[in-house]
Amino acid sequence: MTRPSQIFRLCISLCLLLAGGKVWAQDSVKVKSKWIPTGLRIGYEIISPIKSNTSTHFNGWEAIAETEIHRYLAVAEIGSWARNWQADNGSTYENDGRYWRVGADVNFLTKDKDKNVFSLGFRYARSTFNETSTLITQSEIWGDYISTRSNNNVSVGWAELTTGLRVKVWKVFWLGCTARFKFSNSITQNRDLLTTDIPGYGSTNKETTWGFGYYALFRIPLKKSK
Amino acid sequence: MDEPDCFNLRNDAVTFVFRKLYDGKLDTVTLVRTDVTGKSVNLFEEDTVVLSTVSVLVDYTAEQSLVKLKTFERSTSIDIGYRVQAQFISETCDPRFVLSELKVLGSDADSVNVPNSTPSAGGNINVYRCPRTNYIRIAFREVEADGDLRRDTLTITKSIADFEAVKLFADSGALSFVRLPLNPNSNTTTYTFTLPNNSSKTITFAYTRTTKVILPACGVQTVFDDLSILSSTFDRAELFPNDARTRLKRDSIYDPPIANFQVVH
Numbered sequence: 446m447t448r449p450s451q452i453f454r455l456c457i458s459l460c461l462l463l464a465g466g467k468v469w470a471q472d473s474v475k476v477k478s479k480w481i482p483t484g485l486r487i488g489y490e491i492i493s494p495i496k497s498n499t500s501t502h503f504n505g506w507e508a509i510a511e512t513e514i515h516r517y518l519a520v521a522e523i524g525s526w527a528r529n530w531q532a533d534n535g536s537t538y539e540n541d542g543r544y545w546r547v548g549a550d551v552n553f554l555t556k557d558k559d560k561n562v563f564s565l566g567f568r569y570a571r572s573t574f575n576e577t578s579t580l581i582t583q584s585e586i587w588g589d590y591i592s593t594r595s596n597n598n599v600s601v602g603w604a605e606l607t608t609g610l611r612v613k614v615w616k617v618f619w620l621g622c623t624a625r626f627k628f629s630n631s632i633t634q635n636r637d638l639l640t641t642d643i644p645g646y647g648s649t650n651k652e653t654t655w656g657f658g659y660y661a662l663f664r665i666p667l668k669k670s671k
Numbered sequence: 672m673d674e675p676d677c678f679n680l681r682n683d684a685v686t687f688v689f690r691k692l693y694d695g696k697l698d699t700v701t702l703v704r705t706d707v708t709g710k711s712v713n714l715f716e717e718d719t720v721v722l723s724t725v726s727v728l729v730d731y732t733a734e735q736s737l738v739k740l741k742t743f744e745r746s747t748s749i750d751i752g753y754r755v756q757a758q759f760i761s762e763t764c765d766p767r768f769v770l771s772e773l774k775v776l777g778s779d780a781d782s783v784n785v786p787n788s789t790p791s792a793g794g795n796i797n798v799y800r801c802p803r804t805n806y807i808r809i810a811f812r813e814v815e816a817d818g819d820l821r822r823d824t825l826t827i828t829k830s831i832a833d834f835e836a837v838k839l840f841a842d843s844g845a846l847s848f849v850r851l852p853l854n855p856n857s858n859t860t861t862y863t864f865t866l867p868n869n870s871s872k873t874i875t876f877a878y879t880r881t882t883k884v885i886l887p888a889c890g891v892q893t894v895f896d897d898l899s900i901l902s903s904t905f906d907r908a909e910l911f912p913n914d915a916r917t918r919l920k921r922d923s924i925y926d927p928p929i930a931n932f933q934v935v936h
Binding site for chain 1: 710728730731732733754755756757758759760761762763764765766767768769
C-alpha cells in the first residue's frame with residue numbers, strides 16, 4: 446500500500462522532472478532525482494534506406510529519439526514513406542506521406558550496468574499522406590474502364606504495442622530493434638478512392654498489421670551515473 | 672506488398688425482391704428476362720424461372736443503371752443510382768469496386784423502396800405490385816367412378832383470349848390449374864384452348880364490374896364479382912364448391928387467386 450511519504454516523494458520527483466534541473470526541497474533534504482532523464486538516444490532506422498535503394502516500390506526513412514527516465518523510455522519517432530505499384534493489368538497506385546509516433550516503453554533490464562534495454566511499450570501514431578491510383582479493368586459486359594482517382598492530405602491515426610531491444614555496442618554507439626503490433630487505424634474509407642496503404646502503418650486490407658525496425662543509435666548521457 | 676485474395680472484388684449484384692403492396696409479403700413472379708442498361712445480365716440459365724427475388728449485376732463502371740425486369744405479368748423498369756468506390760488491391764489483382772448508397776432514381780413499378788442500400792447484402796430493392804383484381808383460377812378435374820371429382824391435369828398447346836390478355840402459364844406441359852385474366856373492358860371474357868390432339872375447348876366467363884380504391888397508392892381499380900360461366904365446351908364447368916371452413920367467395924377474385932372454377936375434360 447502506498448504511504449503518504451511515498452506520494453510526497455513522487456510529487457516532488459515530478460516537479461523536479463518538469464523543472465528539468467536539480468532543486469532542493471523546502472526542508473533542505475536532497476530528494477533522490479530518479480525521474481531526471483539520464484540519457485538521450487537518437488537513431489536512424491537502417492532497413493528503410495536499404496529498401497529505398499534496392500526496391501523500385503519503396504522510398505522512405507525513419508528517425509527515432511528516446512529518453513531514459515528511471516526505468517521508462519519516452520519515445521518519439523518520425524518518418525517518411527512513399528510507395529508505388531503497377532498491377533499486371535496496368536493499374537497503378539502510389540502514395541507519399543509523413544508519419545510520427547509518440548509513446549513510452551518500460552525497460553525490464555533495470556540492473557544492467559550498460560543500461561541495455563528490453564522493453565514493452567505503447568505508441569500513438571499519425572500519418573498524413575497523398576495517394577493516387579489509375580484503375581483499369583476489362584469487363585465482358587461493361588467494356589473497358591479506366592479512371593484516375595486521388596486523395597490529398599489524408600490523415601490517419603493508429604495505436605501500436607511494441608517490444609524492443611537496445612544494446613550498447615561501443616561507447617556511445619548502440620543497435621536496437623523494435624517489433625510493432627499495429628491496430629485501431631482510424632481510416633474512414635469514405636472517399637471515392639479507397640486507401641490501399643498508409644505510410645507508417647501498411648496495408649489496409651487487414652484490421653491489424655505488424656512492423657519491424659532495426660535501429661542504429663547514439664546515446665548522449667544527460668546525467669552522470671553513480 | 673501483402674498479397675490479398677483476388678476474389679470478392681465487386682459487390683455489384685443488386686437484389687430485387689418482388690412483394691405485394693397489399694400486405695408486403697413476398698410475391699411470386701415468372702421472370703422472362705433481365706436487362707441492365709441494355710445488356711442482358713441473367714444470373715440463371717433457364718429461359719424462365721419462377722422466383723420471388725432476383726439478383727442482377729449492375730454497371731460498376733458507372734454510377735447509374737437502368738434495370739428492366741420482364742415477367743409474364745409485366746415489364747418493369749427501375750432506374751437506380753449508387754456510389755462506386757474503387758481500390759487498388761495488388762499487382763496481381765484487378766481493382767476492387769465497392770457499391771453503396773443505392774437509391775431508386777425512377778421507376779414504372781407500382782411502388783418501390785430501398786430497405787438495404789448496400790448491394791450484395793440481402794434484398795436491396797423491394798418491387799411492389801398493386802392487387803390484381805382480374806385474375807381467376809381454374810382447376811382441372813376428372814370424374815372418379817363413384818362420381819366424385821378429383822385433381823387432374825390438362826396439357827394446353829395454345830390459348831387465345833378475346834382481348835389482349837397476358838397469360839400466366841406456359842403453353843406446354845400438364846397443368847393442374849391455370850390463372851386467366853378477365854377483360855376489364857367487358858362483362859364477358861372468352862378463352863379458347865388448343866389441346867395436343869388439335870381439338871379445342873372454349874369457355875366464356877361472365878361477371879360484374881365496379882370500381883374501387885383498394886390502396887391509395889394504386890388509385891381506382893376495377894373489381895370483378897358475381898363470376899359465372901356463360902358457356903363452355905368442356906364436359907363440365909362450374910363454380911368451385913365453397914369450403915365450409917373458409918369464408919372465401921368463389922365467385923369473387925382474390926389476390927393471390929383462389930380456385931374460382933373447376934373444369935372436367
